[in-house]
Amino acid sequence: MEKLLKVINVSKKYENQSGNALSNISFEVDKGKLLAIVGESGSGKTTLLKLLAGVEETDSGQILLEEKPVTGPSFNLVPGHKQVKLLFQDFRLFPNITLYQNIEYVLRAYSKSFQKERISEMLQLCKLTHLQDRYPRELSGGEQQRAALARALADEPLLLLLDEPFSNMDVRLKGQLKEDLIDIISKSHTTAIVVTHEASDALSMADTIAVIKSGQILQADTPQGIYKQPLSPYTAQFFGTCTIVKAQDLIPYMKEQLQTKKSMPYPKDTLICIRAEHIHLGTSECFHMKATISKISYYGAYYQVVASVDKRLQLTFHTTNAFLSKGERVPLCIDTEAIHYFYA
Numbered sequence: 001m002e003k004l005l006k007v008i009n010v011s012k013k014y015e016n017q018s019g020n021a022l023s024n025i026s027f028e029v030d031k032g033k034l035l036a037i038v039g040e041s042g043s044g045k046t047t048l049l050k051l052l053a054g055v056e057e058t059d060s061g062q063i064l065l066e067e068k069p070v071t072g073p074s075f076n077l078v079p080g081h082k083q084v085k086l087l088f089q090d091f092r093l094f095p096n097i098t099l100y101q102n103i104e105y106v107l108r109a110y111s112k113s114f115q116k117e118r119i120s121e122m123l124q125l126c127k128l129t130h131l132q133d134r135y136p137r138e139l140s141g142g143e144q145q146r147a148a149l150a151r152a153l154a155d156e157p158l159l160l161l162l163d164e165p166f167s168n169m170d171v172r173l174k175g176q177l178k179e180d181l182i183d184i185i186s187k188s189h190t191t192a193i194v195v196t197h198e199a200s201d202a203l204s205m206a207d208t209i210a211v212i213k214s215g216q217i218l219q220a221d222t223p224q225g226i227y228k229q230p231l232s233p234y235t236a237q238f239f240g241t242c243t244i245v246k247a248q249d250l251i252p253y254m255k256e257q258l259q260t261k262k263s264m265p266y267p268k269d270t271l272i273c274i275r276a277e278h279i280h281l282g283t284s285e286c287f288h289m290k291a292t293i294s295k296i297s298y299y300g301a302y303y304q305v306v307a308s309v310d311k312r313l314q315l316t317f318h319t320t321n322a323f324l325s326k327g328e329r330v331p332l333c334i335d336t337e338a339i340h341y342f343y344a
């Protein structure tokens with residue numbers, strides 16, 4: 001697979017900052033793929049996008065786009081790399097010209113006939129042909145985003161960067177937009193990096209996810225790899241509800257299963273993660289322990305239940321059973337095969 005982008009040991013510290021915004025970041029992106037960068041507020045996501053777009057300077061390390069260095073503003077007359085498009089949360093469409101003219105502006109260096117052809121292609125791709133004569137203020141949030149996307153893709157950037165593209169969207173609109181975005185990006189064969197703090201967006205959109213915390217990449221993997229084989233409790237909990245417990249606290253209830261799972265004995269303080277969907281109400285076929293329900297929260301498709309087994313062991317699980325109540329003692333069964341171990 002051809003590597004479009006290589007980020008090698010990049011660090012960045014702002015002048016008035018005590019720690020680093022980014023420390024020794026390295027990753028690669030294949031041509032035509034979508035990478036999601038995920039992390040909590042202040043983890044360094046936007047800083048990374050700015051470095052990739054060439055609008056901020058790196059302190060050390062290298063960013064290579066098609067093997068050529070991406071340099072910061074002090075190296076360029078016009079800040080920003082010509083073939084990298086950074087799409088901001090607020091879209092930044094020109095307010096006083098129509099949607100058609102917004103795209104036309106990006107293509108001003110090309111011939112009139114090429115402009116016409118390309119604008120029509122972009123409008124079609126982003127399902128905006130019927131809205132081409134409207135001004136940005138006459139478009140809905142979702143339409144404005146597709147318009148910004150059409151404009152960004154018009155002169156075929158090598159790399160498209162999207163900063164929190166769904167931050168201002170309601171849930172219904174977001175679902176549709178996510179589908180549109182993936183569709184448009186893949187049809188245009190664009191390589192893209194999407195920054196988000198929403199784990200579910202990253203899981204559902206990306207080919208690869210990079211988890212960033214305090215300016216460092218904790219893990220980069222496929223969505224399935226990140227969800228099923230998290231390298232740290234932080235990543236495990238970021239991507240879905242899970243109970244993190246010491247293996248020794250589970251041994252009294254699942255001695256046989258835990259020991260046969262791995263032939264090697266594990267240290268006593270080995271942590272394990274059990275996803276909420278891998279804990280079920282016990283049956284005559286599967287019973288590991290009894291627990292007392294301390295909390296029930298309704299999430300529409302399921303209930304999230306917290307139940308205490310003993311002083312040290314509290315499990316969180318999902319169920320569609322609507323007849324449970326707080327204080328009730330319930331039998332529980334854990335999918336032994338799905339238990340994830342964090343070896344020190």
Ligand SMILES: Nc1ncnc2c1ncn2[C@@H]1O[C@H](COP(=O)(O)OP(=O)(O)OP(=O)(O)O)[C@@H](O)[C@H]1O
Binds near residue numbers: 040045046
């Ligand atoms: N211009 C600046 N000067 C000083 N510190 C900055 C500057 N910009 C960002 N920072 C700091 O760098 C760190 C990373 O910020 P960044 O904006 O990249 O995080 P983020 O992950 O995008 O956060 P959010 O999700 O809240 O937008 C933070 O600690 C932030 O306070």
